[in-house]
Amino acid sequence: MRIQLVRRGTNLDRVGGFNDAVVLDAIRRSEQLSRVELAEATGLSGQAISNIVRRLLDAGLVREAGRLRGAGLGKPRTLLELEPTGQYAVGVHLDPSVVTVVLLDLTGEVVARRPVDQYADDPGLLIDGIAKTIEEVIAASGAPRDRVTGVGIAAPGPIDVERGVVVDPPNLSTWHLVPLRDELSARTGLPIVLDKDVTAAASAEKWAGQGGSFVFFYLGTGVGAGLVIGDEVVRGSSSNVGEIGHVIVDPDGPLCYCGRRGCVGEASQPRYLVEQAVRAGVLAEGIDLDDRLAVEAAFASMCAQAGGPGAARDILTTLADRIAKVVEDIANLLDLERVVFGGPHWEQLAPVLHDRVRTALEGRFLLAAVHPFEVTGTSLGADVGAIGAASLILDRMFSPNPSLVPELAAER
Ligand SMILES: [Zn+2]
Numbered sequence: 001m002r003i004q005l006v007r008r009g010t011n012l013d014r015v016g017g018f019n020d021a022v023v024l025d026a027i028r029r030s031e032q033l034s035r036v037e038l039a040e041a042t043g044l045s046g047q048a049i050s051n052i053v054r055r056l057l058d059a060g061l062v063r064e065a066g067r068l069r070g071a072g073l074g075k076p077r078t079l080l081e082l083e084p085t086g087q088y089a090v091g092v093h094l095d096p097s098v099v100t101v102v103l104l105d106l107t108g109e110v111v112a113r114r115p116v117d118q119y120a121d122d123p124g125l126l127i128d129g130i131a132k133t134i135e136e137v138i139a140a141s142g143a144p145r146d147r148v149t150g151v152g153i154a155a156p157g158p159i160d161v162e163r164g165v166v167v168d169p170p171n172l173s174t175w176h177l178v179p180l181r182d183e184l185s186a187r188t189g190l191p192i193v194l195d196k197d198v199t200a201a202a203s204a205e206k207w208a209g210q211g212g213s214f215v216f217f218y219l220g221t222g223v224g225a226g227l228v229i230g231d232e233v234v235r236g237s238s239s240n241v242g243e244i245g246h247v248i249v250d251p252d253g254p255l256c257y258c259g260r261r262g263c264v265g266e267a268s269q270p271r272y273l274v275e276q277a278v279r280a281g282v283l284a285e286g287i288d289l290d291d292r293l294a295v296e297a298a299f300a301s302m303c304a305q306a307g308g309p310g311a312a313r314d315i316l317t318t319l320a321d322r323i324a325k326v327v328e329d330i331a332n333l334l335d336l337e338r339v340v341f342g343g344p345h346w347e348q349l350a351p352v353l354h355d356r357v358r359t360a361l362e363g364r365f366l367l368a369a370v371h372p373f374e375v376t377g378t379s380l381g382a383d384v385g386a387i388g389a390a391s392l393i394l395d396r397m398f399s400p401n402p403s404l405v406p407e408l409a410a411e412r
Contacts, residue, residue, distance in 0.1 A: 019044060019052055020052055020056065022044075023038055023042060023053065026041045027062055027081060028107070032065055032081045033079065033081075034068060034079055035050060035078070035080070036077055037077075038053070053080060060083055060086045061087065061106065063080070063081060063083040084105040084107045084109065086106045087106045087149045088104065088105055088106070088143045088147050088148045089103070089148070089151075089390040089391075090104075090137065090138070090190070090390060091151075091154070091385075091387055091388065091389035091391070092153045092154065093153075093154045093388075093389055094156065094166070094180075095156070095220060096169065096172050097171075097221060098116075099115065099126070099129070099130060100383055100386040101113065101115070101134055101386065102137070102389075103138060103143060103390070105143075106394070108208075110383065112138075112140045113386070114140070116133045121172075121173075122174060123175055123178045124183075127184055127187065128187070130184060131184060131188050134190075149394075149396075150191035150192065150393040150396075151192045151393070152194075152195065152388075152389035152393045153181070153184070153192060153193070153195070154197040154200035154386065154389040155180065155194060155196065156169040156196070156197055156221070157240050158240050158243075159195070159239065161195065161238070161239040163179065164179060164180060164181020164192065164194045165177055165178065165179050166180045170222050171222075180194060181193075193393060193396075195235075195239065196224070196235075197218065197224065198216060198218045198226035198242045199227075199241065199242065201218055201226050201342055201343070201384045201388045202215075202227060202228050202233055202388070203226075203228075203392055203395065204384050204387045205340050205384070206231070206233060206391075207391045210228070212228075212230070212231065212338065213335065214228050214336055215340070217323070217327060218343040219341065219349065221269075221344075222265040222269075223264055223268050224242045224243065225330060227242060227334070229334060244330070245264060245266075247263065248260060248264075249263075249267055249326065250262035250267055254267060254269075254272045264326050267322060270295050270299035270345065273315060273316070274298045274299055276315050280311035282302060299345075299348065303351075307351060316353065317352060319349075319353070320353045320356035324356070324357045327361065328364060338374040338376060339357075339374070339376070341354070343384070343385075347382065357375050358375040361375065
């Protein structure tokens with residue numbers, strides 16, 4: 001069962017912005033609410049709710065959605081819901097293999113998406129491409145440009161959140177201390193928020209309704225863990241939480257760029273799995289392991305063969321056991337109730353990994369006696385990073401300090 005926590009408002013006038021966000025958040029969580037229910041949910045007075053709802057209606061952030069006739073003789077209650085076109089947020093997922101841009105409406109629905117066409121190693125050219133794609137996505141959606149609140153970027157770690165800098169992402173060898181936030185802000189004129197890819201993905205899951213305490217296990221170019229504990233996204237002391245890629249799961253495994261052998265990030269890469277499959281005779285020899293597209297095609301073939309028994313399945317089963325051990329340690333350390341898998345490689349690995357990880361964790365999990373531990377895959381597909389990046393912007397609209405919402409800021 002998921003408990004949706006509704007924030008309580010305060011009846012002091014001087015914190016109007018806080019209350020606006022509280023009311024907006026209560027409407028979002030319940031989808032539709034009447035003014036009376038809003039007062040009950042938030043603890044605000046009927047008069048305060050009336051004023052706030054008027055402001056939100058005028059700002060175009062909520063709309064009336066029909067009437068609800070109660071059991072008594074009182075007058076019917078007007079239901080309120082979010083106005084999807086009230087605000088929009090852009091999400092950018094910077095992945096070493098593909099950069100994706102999405103536009104979300106106020107309810108968190110994806111209204112447009114597009115990959116960045118020209119993938120350039122040069123940071124400046126790539127940022128140009130991202131800025132151009134952002135404008136294309138906004139234009140394709142038909143959203144008025146002035147209703148776009150900001151851009152969230154999900155980037156591989158490590159990142160320097162305070163300065164908006166991508167420090168040294170793996171597999172982007174030309175990227176070193178790139179001031180992505182300011183560069184993109186200069187090109188788009190929009191407020192930009194930078195966060196880690198795994199943290200953005202965890203935020204997206206939270207938005208999609210995953211509550212409680214869970215780890216988002218990201219399988220992409222490297223692996224990482226996003227954390228939500230007690231309904232809150234956890235960022236750590238420098239927003240670089242979740243660097244689990246160098247946990248050693250196989251001391252005789254592949255050499256990692258960190259200099260050691262058998263790190264879980266390296267052991268999960270298609271390149272290494274394909275190499276093993278060739279050695280086991282599952283795939284024909286002669287695959288160029290430095291050719292990303294060739295490796296992807298071979299990886300797809302291997303995953304398809306893993307549907308039945310044989311060496312391909314054994315390779316992925318071994319991988320699942322290794323990942324299960326890492327998940328088990330994170331879950332035990334933090335007393336979690338769920339792992340959500342996702343990232344670019346998840347969909348292909350899921351048919352084997354999902355059940356095998358669940359089986360591996362059954363009985364081994366320390367807390368099995370206290371509460372169950374759930375193994376799930378993301379419901380948001382391969383765009384989870386980009387959706388999460390946009391949700392970082394939307395999150396601010398529904399948080400107590402919605403300084404990114406001009407309409408609300410102006411009211412104060
Ligand atoms: Zn390593």
